[in-house]
Amino acid sequence: MTVDLEVLPDAGSVARRAAMLFVETVRAAHADGRDAHVVVTGGGTGISVLAEIAQHADELDWARVHVWWGDERFVPHDSNDRNDVQADEALLAQVVIPTEQVHRVPASDxxxxxxxxxxAAAYAEELARHAPAGAPGPLFDVLMLGMGEEGHxxxxxxHSPAAADARPVCAVRDCPKPPPTRVTMTWELLSHATEVWMMTTGAGKAAAVEAAxxxxxxxxxxxxxxxxRERTRWLLDQSAAGRLPS
Structure with a gap:
């Protein structure tokens, strides 16, 4: 497994680089004769990446893409706090993708x-339905993640219960950031990808980046x-990389 570190000038550069890599990754899956399974994320950086992907939407065959979420806020389906609502606005409402290939975490309503x-159990079952025998979910072509200032x-x-949960997906309660109740993939699924991308921007993340x-x-x-499984990419802006050795 290769670890690649890229330090880019600013947050916009991180989003554009991730979008370019996303297009390359999905095209490579299709060239291999496979549907692409991608895991997207929320947060400022994650949604900026989706907005950049939207600029290249016509370069991809979305009928052969499955979209998953690494975590979701457990709020009503139309809440702006939901990652999928933000993803719809940034990207998914602008592409023609079969509804059944957008795998949403059930909402609180x-x-x-x-x-x-x-x-969480229902989402785990949905993942298993698309998995090879004995696997917790599909082998994702790419799994995109962000991180918080404390390293989440x-x-x-x-040190939360989710960090020690052995199930592929679990419920999360009493999160230190609102909304407090969520559903998340755990370690087994968060590393069940050919490539994992950690996309992080801002000086507030620099200490956690250094530690990780x-x-x-x-x-x-x-x-x-x-x-x-094959590569872990860290895509950082200069501020997030500020505490790394030069």
Missing amino acids: GPYGDDPDAA TASIFP LSGADRMAVPAAGPQG
């Missing part, structure tokens, strides 16, 4: 009601945990 454990990624926060790239324990700095 969905078929499982206000039960995040049931929603997806909705796994430092210096071999911190994933319980303390969850962003250190996900690893791609």
Whole structure:
């Protein structure tokens, strides 16, 4: 497994670079005769990446793309807090993709009601339906993640129950950032990808970036945990890389 570190001038450059890599990755899957399975993320950087991908939407065959989320806020389906609502606005509403290939985490007003454990179990079942025998989910072509200032990624926060959960997907309660209830992939799925991309911008992330790239324990700095089967990419702006050796 290769670890690639790219330091780009600013947040916009990170988004544009990730979008270019996304197009290359999806095209490569299609050239191999496969549908592409991609995991997208929310947050400022993640949604900026999706908006940049939208600028290249006509370069891809979206009928052969499956979209998943590494985590989701457990709120009503139309809440602006949901990652998928933001993703719809930035990208998905602008492409022709079969509804059944956009794999959304059930919402708090969905078929499982206000039960995040049931929603997590349903999402795990959906992942398993698209998995090779014995695997927890499809082998994702790319799994995109961001990180928080304290080092969380997806909705796994430092020293939280989710950081020790052995299931592929779990409910998260009492998150230190609102909204407090979420559903997240855990370690097994967050490393079930050919490539994992950690896309991070801003000086507030610099200490966590330094810790994650210096071999911190994933319980303390969850962003250190996900690893791609073939490559792990860190796409940083200069501010987020500010504490790394030159």
